[in-house]
Amino acid sequence: MTEVFSVGEPKAIDLSHHLSVIARARRPSPLKDLQRFFGKPGIIAMGGGFPSPLYFPFASVSAEGLVPESFPLTPNQTASSSNSAFSWLWKILGVPTKEKTTPLTVNKYPDQKDDLNLATALQYGLAHGLPQLQKFIEDFGARVYKPASKDVVYLVHHGNTDGWFKILMTLCNPGEGLLVAEWTYPSAMACMKPLGIKPVPLPIDEQGISSVGLRKVLAEWDEDSQGMARPHVLYTVPIGQNPTGATMGPQRKKEIYEICVEFDVIIVEDDPYYFLQLGEYLPKAQRSTNSGRAVSDEEYLANLTATFLNFDYQGRVIRLDSLSKIIAPGSRLGWFTCNPLFAERLERQAETTTQAPCGFGQTMVTSLLLHWKFDGYVRWLRALGAQYTERRDFLIDCFADEFQLEAALEHSGAWKGNTVYRAFSGRGSEKFRIMTEKAHPGVPMFSFVIPTSGMYIWMQLHLNHHPAFPDEAPAALEMKLWEQLALAGVLFSPGWMFSAETEQEDPVGGGHFRISFSHVSYDAMKGAVVVFGTEVRKFWTQR
């Protein structure tokens, strides 16, 4: 962390009043009485409905795992590593045979007692998963996140979407309100609403949730007029906010944490993009291919922004870590970091629903992590961040090639203090460069702030400048452009999906696209922006 903040006395407080009716009703583990005998040498356990590992039809599983050094440590190396102007495009498309790998194998029966093995990993297991994975996560969490609370528990889950659902069932009762950013991850809301939990939108700025806005909502809460008690849970994606791409700095986190202490709110920090911290964007001309300063792993870790755990001296943060963006979404693996009271209830819930995460997935991922070790994993994370930085830079470059982009420091409103890029059509298909701090006489078609973390550009469409406005509402125009673009072969995400205010059936938010630079090839990104340029210009002449 770049700055050190003083936090309160690191001491967990009694938070049991936050537990939902459902969480309170969960019974203790039915295995409690039996557990003290488990693993006792010589014990013959014939209580459980375990199949014999003899009948697991896998003698071993193996993998070719990529080496931690698979990608360069600094961005914009992929492009510069060849003399030919476009050969890096081929390089990034990736020929699988060129991947440098090491073999990993896990047998059904272990050579050494504590070795990873399928006889254990494919058996019914406790909901907290394989001990080897547990150990890796605990070590990683302690070294990287440095929680302020002395009393934190790490508990695996089936990915952050599953983790969030379990938190809802643990903390919230039907009819309660829940604090969310006004634009937020749609699955998080799609999961709340059927449970009768109502999103309470909070204003956001370039750092995500506004602390001023949060305090205002909480301080002015009127139970009678709102028809519900003051919310006691806050959901946030603080890094690479989904969909806006905003990054919440340490000072903002500290402010929000202190407001949550004051109003007794639990913070759920859903942080899948934490290691996709991308740094500032520089226009192509100002960018050195060797811009990535070679720093040590220690410096890299110290430069990562603080998490809410860093400020959590009371144990009121539940952090969700996911391997979806680090290893693969299909690993369906992540973990909670939280106080022991919540962790125990979350584990009980897992026992009667999902149980432990898939044994094949745990085996493969754990095997790779044990091979990589802490240092290898950090090497992988650093390179991954550099890859996403390069992808973000490339996509912005495409927009700068396709449109006339005007960069201006915003002096008011939600994006105050940030550089906003406005895109103008003006001169047909002619290509323009970024024009800095120069007022443009026309009206912009869209604008965005360049994200410093995550996977997304959050594009604001200036549909109030569209010739059909106000006869056609921005929401209708958004979908019209979205469909025109889709028919032309490019899919962005329409903004209505992310609105905390509205339902799909009645979109009024309108006027945004979320554009991901995470996965398509560089030439596809380039192609998509060209198609978008053609279609948006065409769209802007229609009415």
Added chain:
Amino acid sequence: MTEVFSVGEPKAIDLSHHLSVIARARRPSPLKDLQRFFGKPGIIAMGGGFPSPLYFPFASVSAEGLVPESFPLTPNQTASSSNSAFSWLWKILGVPTKEKTTPLTVNKYPDQKDDLNLATALQYGLAHGLPQLQKFIEDFGARVYKPASKDVVYLVHHGNTDGWFKILMTLCNPGEGLLVAEWTYPSAMACMKPLGIKPVPLPIDEQGISSVGLRKVLAEWDEDSQGMARPHVLYTVPIGQNPTGATMGPQRKKEIYEICVEFDVIIVEDDPYYFLQLGEYLPKAQRSTNSGRAVSDEEYLANLTATFLNFDYQGRVIRLDSLSKIIAPGSRLGWFTCNPLFAERLERQAETTTQAPCGFGQTMVTSLLLHWKFDGYVRWLRALGAQYTERRDFLIDCFADEFQLEAALEHSGAWKGNTVYRAFSGRGSEKFRIMTEKAHPGVPMFSFVIPTSGMYIWMQLHLNHHPAFPDEAPAALEMKLWEQLALAGVLFSPGWMFSAETEQEDPVGGGHFRISFSHVSYDAMKGAVVVFGTEVRKFWTQR
């Protein structure tokens, strides 16, 4: 199926009134509008937060999968395959190097477009999982279960515990009652109770839930005195009932189905032990080592008992299939078979909670199944059934060696029409044989019916014959014996865990042990019964 039953007109009826408040509130898939463009050739999809497969750190995964012929087709072959009286004990302990395997490999990038591949399997996917697995399940379901309804959907889930939880959230509201066997799977209840759903116990006999009992409960339901509406969901484990081991025959299923039609009840058939149909037990002397008649796969499948799907002409059955007992519990994989209305709601629920099952698990299991094909899978299932038959027979043999067992046809009560084995201590450590139809002058310590399916012996302890009775309640005596046995090195499951009537905190059911023959080695089973013999005799002299 051994008998053919006429069923009603195969036509799904409107069952939408069964959906819970939560299921009704789920929004349609937010991807609906986008999906029609997915997979269109040439489309550039930049909406989703997918990482590039380039960054999945696995170039390939592999496994040594067991061949379908790994175990003999008929029981009691393991023991007879050696001349030495005890060498089969060593054989069954299993030396992993002796497992006959075939190599399976799945690469990140497919050679052929439709090949299984990690780029797809480890990506975010639709909640219904990999298409290759979906296809295998559909084909298997249609050929093996032959549903009476023309309109069934197969949908993957994360194992039956997860599946059951999703069903509860889909069909039940807090405060409702739910029909269950009076002894039932504890996790099924542990999952209901926090949701405010109350188990309504049904009397059981040797075939599980009594149809007479079910009709009585439903017909005599009085909303006012019960304080809740008549239950509209029935939960049953019809084969190898957990914990009692009972098997529900086709006639009983048909009776129950028709009562459920009459009273508009949805049947949830949780059937993890379906392929562990073990046949009748024969005492060792009467058993031929070649007793297993060589039948064709067609005969084998035709001899499997009918499922509720066979009678379900209205679409009111949700069947839960699990791979936990077939492949491995750690696969966390199974599937629903049900009507499209319920399936759609279940899939929506998965989208915002667990999402698709783990990609590593799906890949490994699908890869094995595609290699085995339908015929190989059936071969595996047949042999697995034979192995469990052999294990059941061996455990019963151990009891017959250790105790004086009296077998008698029951003429009344819950076990009417069944052979009940009563165990007597009588003459100290002397060993006795099964005594058929001969009244014993003493009092039995315990009794059981030999299960014809599943993994468990459900032992009734005759604690009313214990010298401490009635000063000490059966529930207290049950735990006293359980603890004494555990300290002597043998773990059975205490009966209170399975009672639908009681909570763990206040066990009054008492007087049962569930004993699993599924996983410990043959010598451990033998040893456990000897220890049990010593301890139960000792226990019976204490007061």
